Amino acid sequence: MKKTFWCIFILFFAASTHLIIAQDKSPLEQSFTPKQLQEDFQRMREQLEQNQPGLYAYTPKPAMDRYLDSLYATLDKPMTSIEFLRLIRPILMKMRNGHNNIYGSKKMADYARSVGKFLPLEVVWLKDGLYIQDVYTTEGNIPKGSKIVSINGRDIQDILNTLLYRYTSTDGYNETFGRRRVARSFPFAYYWYIGQHKIFEVAYQTSNQSTTKTAKITGILFAKLRDHLRKTRGIKPKAKMLDFKMLNNETAFLRIGSFSKGEIKQGKQNYKRFLKNTFREIAQKQAKNLILDVRSNGGGDDGYGNLLFSYLTNKPFNYYKQIVTRVKRIKNPKYYESTGEIRLANLFFGGKVRKIDEGKYYLKKNPGLGQFQPKENAFTGKLYILIDGGCFSATGEFASCAHYNKRGKFIGEEVGGNYYYNTSGAMLSLVLPNTKHRVVVTILQYIMDVKGYPKGRGVMPDYPVDYTIQDVLQDKDPVMQKTLQLIDEQGATPKR
Numbered sequence: 001m002k003k004t005f006w007c008i009f010i011l012f013f014a015a016s017t018h019l020i021i022a023q024d025k026s027p028l029e030q031s032f033t034p035k036q037l038q039e040d041f042q043r044m045r046e047q048l049e050q051n052q053p054g055l056y057a058y059t060p061k062p063a064m065d066r067y068l069d070s071l072y073a074t075l076d077k078p079m080t081s082i083e084f085l086r087l088i089r090p091i092l093m094k095m096r097n098g099h100n101n102i103y104g105s106k107k108m109a110d111y112a113r114s115v116g117k118f119l120p121l122e123v124v125w126l127k128d129g130l131y132i133q134d135v136y137t138t139e140g141n142i143p144k145g146s147k148i149v150s151i152n153g154r155d156i157q158d159i160l161n162t163l164l165y166r167y168t169s170t171d172g173y174n175e176t177f178g179r180r181r182v183a184r185s186f187p188f189a190y191y192w193y194i195g196q197h198k199i200f201e202v203a204y205q206t207s208n209q210s211t212t213k214t215a216k217i218t219g220i221l222f223a224k225l226r227d228h229l230r231k232t233r234g235i236k237p238k239a240k241m242l243d244f245k246m247l248n249n250e251t252a253f254l255r256i257g258s259f260s261k262g263e264i265k266q267g268k269q270n271y272k273r274f275l276k277n278t279f280r281e282i283a284q285k286q287a288k289n290l291i292l293d294v295r296s297n298g299g300g301d302d303g304y305g306n307l308l309f310s311y312l313t314n315k316p317f318n319y320y321k322q323i324v325t326r327v328k329r330i331k332n333p334k335y336y337e338s339t340g341e342i343r344l345a346n347l348f349f350g351g352k353v354r355k356i357d358e359g360k361y362y363l364k365k366n367p368g369l370g371q372f373q374p375k376e377n378a379f380t381g382k383l384y385i386l387i388d389g390g391c392f393s394a395t396g397e398f399a400s401c402a403h404y405n406k407r408g409k410f411i412g413e414e415v416g417g418n419y420y421y422n423t424s425g426a427m428l429s430l431v432l433p434n435t436k437h438r439v440v441v442t443i444l445q446y447i448m449d450v451k452g453y454p455k456g457r458g459v460m461p462d463y464p465v466d467y468t469i470q471d472v473l474q475d476k477d478p479v480m481q482k483t484l485q486l487i488d489e490q491g492a493t494p495k496r
Contacts, residue, residue: 026115027107028082028196036434037075037084044088044439045072047335047430053326053360053445054423058096058172058456067094081108081435086193088437092169096456097442098177098392098416099424100169104192105436117198117219118187122232123148124472125183130156131469132204136228140215142204145469149203149212152195159194167193170416171396172456176389177416187225207469240267244278251289251487252282256308259300259394271304276375279311283377289487290379293386295412295479299393299424302446303367309401310375312383312408318371319401321449323363323425328353330428330443337429337438345426363444368397382490383408384483387461391415393422397448399459404450409486412465412479415458421447 032040045068048055056064071087079087081104089102103109120136130148148156163182167189170178182189203214229235241257241264258264264271282290292312306319328350333342353361363369385408391399396417402408403419425444432439463486465479 027105027111028080030081031078032081032084032434033078034075037079038072040084040432040434040437041072041075041088043335043432044430047332047439047441051327051330051428051441051443052095052100052423053324053443054097054421055095057421057423059094064094067091081105081437082192084435085437086167088439089167089193093166096170096172097423098169098171099422099427099440099442101440103438105438107436112191113222116191116196116222118222118225119151119190119200120217120220120225120228121187121202122229123183123186124467124469125160125179126469126472127466130160130183130186131472133469133472134228134232136220136225137217139217140202142202142215142217143206145473146204146206147469149205151190151203152197152201154194159190163189163193171392171418171422171458174389174414174416174418174456174458176414176458177392178389180389180416238266238268240269242267242269242271242274244274244281246285246287247291249285250287250491251291252285252287253291253293254278255293256297258297259304259398260298261301261304263300272307275308275311276377279375279377279379282379287379287381289382289384291384291386291480291483291487292408293480294391294395294398295386295388296390297392297395298390299395299417301367301394305394305398305401306368306372308398309405309407310372311378312402313405314374314378314380315405316371316373317401317405318449319397320366320368321447323366323369324445324447325353325361325363325425325443326359327443328355328361335430336441337431342428368446382487384486385410386479386483387412387415387459388479389413389416391458392417393424396422396458397446400448400450400453403459404448409463410459410461411463411483411486412461414460417458419448419450419453419457419459420455421445 059067074087085102085104092100092102121132122134122136123130124133132142132144132146132148135142135144150156151159160182164175164178168178168181198219199216200219201214201216203212205212243255245253247253261271309317329346330342333339333346336342352364354364355361385399385402387399387410396415399410399415399417400419403410423442423445425442428441428443430439430441463482465482467478471478
């Protein structure tokens, strides 16, 4: 099962609820000897080389070896915990797989959650810069909608470039998912990879003003910021991920907010039953147009993307070309957090793969392998698919299949996933022996049965749509507006 974007997002900035005992020196500044750092680095490298398919997909092995050797050579002097984290995290940009991650030890995370101070702003990264969507302090009187110019004297574009191009994992050369990831976790990313500050001096420009103003604001604790973000974003643990309605006699709207069985089940919905009932109703009502909204769908379970597409085509189709792994079993489960789960998986995983050559195996069976037939009541009318950078993992795969089979018009922005493949499946948390930093190792590479696309990109929209900060603040949906406009125009003047 693939993990969703939200799982990755949570891991990005911390994950533990243990209380921290007060210390003279913070865990971020704990020092490690060169020998300890070298041991951690070698453990990480060994496990990635043994278990991670697609390790050399974007950086060929000779270049990757030279890069890793050069990092190892710098481990000749003591480093603090956070210095080592910042040294190894750029490896993600050499791998270019959005499911991989490297994050600090639980002790570091606990410390940050207990005493760290975070920028009390929610931001959104739009085409022309970083804007303030919400303010969680009364200090400074910074208006919502202001454009950030700098923070603590550092140019905002330099900060964004550092976070995106040095510390953020993305799929291939795609930037839409990375920009979204940076923006959604900006206060936390700033804390870990830019600096820990109690006071933030924010330079900003208000709407339609070129004059720069400056405000000093005090950072807030993790718990307070987390509660603000949850309230602002309307995150509900049992929110319904699936929605359907008829907009009028001719146009239906279908929202698929997740491909995760667990998330869908939390909203007391059943994915297969929902699709069957929905497309029966669409057929009964003889809808001519279907708007399919998969924006911000971070992915989920194998088989859910091809099942959806089987309701959108009248032709047989293939989904995955193959699923590749490097191992029949994970060696040294004791190196990982989920030791018991790995040992259990090792008992039966080997029987599900067949060896192709040294260090390469194919999965024999998967819900996305084989040829699939159209479902009863499959919709064959005009299809409009709404996409954005939050379309990741299994949703990137679905978009790739639909685009390759020339099904529908795509409106929005480039999806955050990949035309060709992602490496995900089981996502194992490797714990380094000394610093205790955690490295996500993924063991299955899902390869789509498509061709003819640029390497390292996601599905591109037929109709690109950009948001303004006023769209965001006023909760407008220009992507939906563009889609309804297209339906009106094509209804009035049918294309031949």
